[in-house]
Amino acid sequence: MELELFQTLGISLGLGLLVGLQRQHDQSELAGIRTFPLITLFGTVSGLLAQAFGGWILAIGLLSLAALAVAANFIRSRSPHYDAGLTTETAALLMYAVGAYLVLGNSTVAVAVGATAAVLLHLKAALHNLVAKIGAADLRAIMQFVVISLVILPILPDKAYGPYQVLNPHNIWLMVVLIVGIGLLGYFAYKVFGQRAGTLLGGILGGLISSTATAVSYARRTKGHQNTSTMLAALVIYIASTVSFFRIIAEVAVVAPKTLGTVAPPLAAVLLLMLLLGGAVYFFKGSDADKMPEQGNPAQLKTALVFGAVYAAVVLATAFAQDKLGRDGLYIVAVISGLTDVDAITLSASRLMHTGNIEMRSGWRLILVAAMANLVFKAGLVGMLGSRAVFARVALLFALVLAAGLLILWLWPESLQLQLGMALGDEH
Structure with missing residues (x-):
């Protein structure tokens, strides 16, 4: 049981690092190589707690994460170079859910979703160019x-x-x-x-x-x-x-x-x-x-x-x-x-x-x-x-x-x- 738990936490950490690496490379000001692993692990731990104390734990965790994102964006909005994009915020909420789903759902699906999120974030320029070419x-x-x-x-x-x-x-x-x-x-x-x-x-x-x-x-x-x-x-x-x-x-x-x-x-x-x-x-x-x-x-x-x-x-x-x-x-x-x-x-x-x-x-x-x-x-x-x-x-x-x-x-x-x-x- 403990080995299974550590495997789940390891997968959660790896997926968070993968997305965090991409966001750090893209110079995201909101979250990067350290924050995303913490968000994904937060989701996994919330999922573990929800198994014992109920689903309200997950809801509070999600609301807390959303509140942190709102507060961070409010502070960043005072900067003259503020970017109002919501990509990083959405990715953070998704990775929280992926971390929770590793515990409460199918781990294969969770890994696939996390990896797909990292790939989509990485393909920003290619996808934008493709859309520009579409008539x-x-x-x-x-x-x-x-x-x-x-x-x-x-x-x-x-x-x-x-x-x-x-x-x-x-x-x-x-x-x-x-x-x-x-x-x-x-x-x-x-x-x-x-x-x-x-x-x-x-x-x-x-x-x-x-x-x-x-x-x-x-x-x-x-x-x-x-x-x-x-x-x-x-x-x-x-x-x-x-x-x-x-x-x-x-x-x-x-x-x-x-x-x-x-x-x-x-x-x-x-x-x-x-x-x-x-x-x-x-x-x-x-x-x-x-x-x-x-x-x-x-x-x-x-x-x-x-x-x-x-x-x-x-x-x-x-x-x-x-x-x-x-x-x-x-x-x-x-x-x-x-x-x-x-x-x-x-x-x-x-x-x-x-x-x-x-x-x-x-x-x-x-x-x-x-x-x-x-x-x-x-x-x-x-x-x-x-x-x-x-x-x-x-x-x-x-x-x-x-x-x-x-x-x-x-x-x-x-x-x-x-x-x-x-x-x-x-x-x-």
């Missing part, structure tokens, strides 16, 4: 994502409706939040790097935002523009498509983690080939620079509604095809869905595998077929919108990937699939 359009993107994820999602009913009882509004919108979130991550990464993003980073960001939109943007740049390198454009389109395979595996991991051991290996085999092929092309591409075209906001409500409608249609079509046409009918749905949005069929197949409505050996094949159909669709877009040279390069790269995908669909051994699935399942 009206970026702020609108953030607020739109808040509406999509924190306003709309919680109020949707978590219940199945419609034919085959497969249309769950909450689950459908949850997939929308996932896809929009991935796109928003890529969008803000683009805002950080902007047009400075070169070939490799441009392809990665394009794949996170939308590999199809990236293919359209770069294909158009080669049409009638002699100063645009067709090799660079083809490579960016290819890299974005490679990242889309990463997205597919990540989406399966989030939606149906238990199926990952079965689904991931064949998809990873295609991805490995794409990485090797892309690395070889990147090595021989030369040293030309490239800039990313302007990217749109992926968190628009219209975009979310369209994806939600596509996902719901794919879920319904999959259930219908399975009921009326059997397993072969699912591949028709996969091809049609893959032509427009591979995310929809990926998420749909993942959920069906997770619920046991389709076998995992069929599920990964559906996803791979959809991904291959999406490559064909993007190659067609490049052919229509881009120059002949960029189409030839993209078509060659995609043809090699498609050939590998067909071989995997045909030759992938089910025994190896089972062994890998069991091995990864045991790890989880």
Whole structure:
């Protein structure tokens, strides 16, 4: 018991020193390297006393600390260089609560909160610079994502409706939040790097935002523009498509983690080939620079509604095809869905595998077929919108990937699939 108590006090002291070090380094006049450890220890001791004498001890301690902060600020307000910021005062109150929670709550949570407070205090300049870079359009993107994820999602009913009882509004919108979130991550990464993003980073960001939109943007740049390198454009389109395979595996991991051991290996085999092929092309591409075209906001409500409608249609079509046409009918749905949005069929197949409505050996094949159909669709877009040279390069790269995908669909051994699935399942 005593050892546990000293461990708690030691953690409290360490967290206080961590925050105090940062405040001292930032030249805070109110509290620094000595005061913050005392505040955190004060909270811990108050928590210990509250266990024996009641919660009123914590309330008195908090009021006392607040009174000290008010008195200190009153004295400092007479100085000509007085700073009216409340960061240090708020940090002091938080660290008092962290010290108390070490005793009365979960110590892991308390440590995480204390460490997060220290990091946030340290990142003052970086956060201020980030906010300064955010324009009206970026702020609108953030607020739109808040509406999509924190306003709309919680109020949707978590219940199945419609034919085959497969249309769950909450689950459908949850997939929308996932896809929009991935796109928003890529969008803000683009805002950080902007047009400075070169070939490799441009392809990665394009794949996170939308590999199809990236293919359209770069294909158009080669049409009638002699100063645009067709090799660079083809490579960016290819890299974005490679990242889309990463997205597919990540989406399966989030939606149906238990199926990952079965689904991931064949998809990873295609991805490995794409990485090797892309690395070889990147090595021989030369040293030309490239800039990313302007990217749109992926968190628009219209975009979310369209994806939600596509996902719901794919879920319904999959259930219908399975009921009326059997397993072969699912591949028709996969091809049609893959032509427009591979995310929809990926998420749909993942959920069906997770619920046991389709076998995992069929599920990964559906996803791979959809991904291959999406490559064909993007190659067609490049052919229509881009120059002949960029189409030839993209078509060659995609043809090699498609050939590998067909071989995997045909030759992938089910025994190896089972062994890998069991091995990864045991790890989880």
